[in-house]
Amino acid sequence: AQSVTQLDSHVSVSEGTPVLLRCNYSSSYSPSLFWYVQHPNKGLQLLLKYTSAATLVKGINGFEAEFKKSETSFHLTKPSAHMSDAAEYFCVVSFSGSGNTGKLIFGQGTTLQVKP
Amino acid sequence: KAGVTQTPRYLIKTRGQQVTLSCSPISGHRSVSWYQQTPGQGLQFLFEYFSETQRNKGNFPGRFSGRQFSNSRSEMNVSTLELGDSALYLCASSLWAGASGANVLTFGAGSRLTVL
Numbered sequence: 001a002q003s004v005t006q007l008d009s010h011v012s013v014s015e016g017t018p019v020l021l022r023c024n025y026s027s028s029y030s031p032s033l034f035w036y037v038q039h040p041n042k043g044l045q046l047l048l049k050y051t052s053a054a055t056l057v058k059g060i061n062g063f064e065a066e067f068k069k070s071e072t073s074f075h076l077t078k079p080s081a082h083m084s085d086a087a088e089y090f091c092v093v094s095f096s097g098s099g100n101t102g103k104l105i106f107g108q109g110t111t112l113q114v115k116p
Numbered sequence: 117k118a119g120v121t122q123t124p125r126y127l128i129k130t131r132g133q134q135v136t137l138s139c140s141p142i143s144g145h146r147s148v149s150w151y152q153q154t155p156g157q158g159l160q161f162l163f164e165y166f167s168e169t170q171r172n173k174g175n176f177p178g179r180f181s182g183r184q185f186s187n188s189r190s191e192m193n194v195s196t197l198e199l200g201d202s203a204l205y206l207c208a209s210s211l212w213a214g215a216s217g218a219n220v221l222t223f224g225a226g227s228r229l230t231v232l
Contacts, residue, residue: 032217043120043206044223051217090159094215103149103172104215106159 002027004093006107014115019078021110023091026072033074034092034104035065044090050074061085086114118143120209120224128230134195137227141188141209147171148190149221150182153204162205165190166213194229202231 007022025031033050048059055067065076074091091107121140129135141148150162161174165184182192188209194201205228208221215221 032215034217034220036223041225043225044208046220046222049217049220094217103161103164103174104151104159104221105161106151108158 002029002031002093002095002105004091004105004107006089006091006110008110009108010111010113012113012115013081015083016080019076019081019085019112021076021089021091021112023074023076023107024072025074025091025093027093027095029095032094033065033067034094035059035063035074035076036090036092038088038090038109040087047076047089081112081114083114083116086112088112120207120222122205122207122224122227124227125225126228126230128232129197130232131197131199133197134193135197135229136191136193137205137207137229139190139192139207139209139224141190141207142222145209145211145222146188147210147213147219148184148188149208149210149215150190150192151206151208152176153206153226154200154202159206162192164213171213197231199231202229204228 004025035047036044047063048057050057050067057065063078089110093105123138147166149164153159164172168184179195184190204226206226208223210219210221212219
């Protein structure tokens, strides 16, 4: 079965320090991978996506993610956290393959807290 | 370019009532998907509509239904409301059916339903 696991439910960093949000997936098919962000009382905004063109993906607001097939991971990073980065982050997968019609499967989310 | 518009943004209902939520996709997008977000279950796929046809359905009871009109606008309906239906209902639109790296979903701000 296809699934996605975010390894940390809560991450706290100081402003100006690096951010690492971890995500692993399991799949028998070729995945499309995404990171979405949700600010309080807002919808989901796409940060970046992986589509097999390049293993290192750059997104908006300085975020990056690296796809590692051998580790089935897609961790999200940012060199320097900003106060405005405080939000809920979701690792999301869709799978293309026999019997699959491309719905999104969400991780449980990681709350990022940024301290001044 | 207008984004995905969901109405109403907030609503309160009592158990046993029914509710209808509306979603207007981005102009030109023909697919609309619905997701339910709760603190306990996270984000779960409800259904997807493309060209007025339901393409895929998640694991929800028959009380949850939807439809799509010829202008791609979509509605979802929940009948005989239960306390557990309290959630943020998110609508997303995309150009084609099936979420993928080549067919990214854009989400609306959501409709927050409270059932008393």
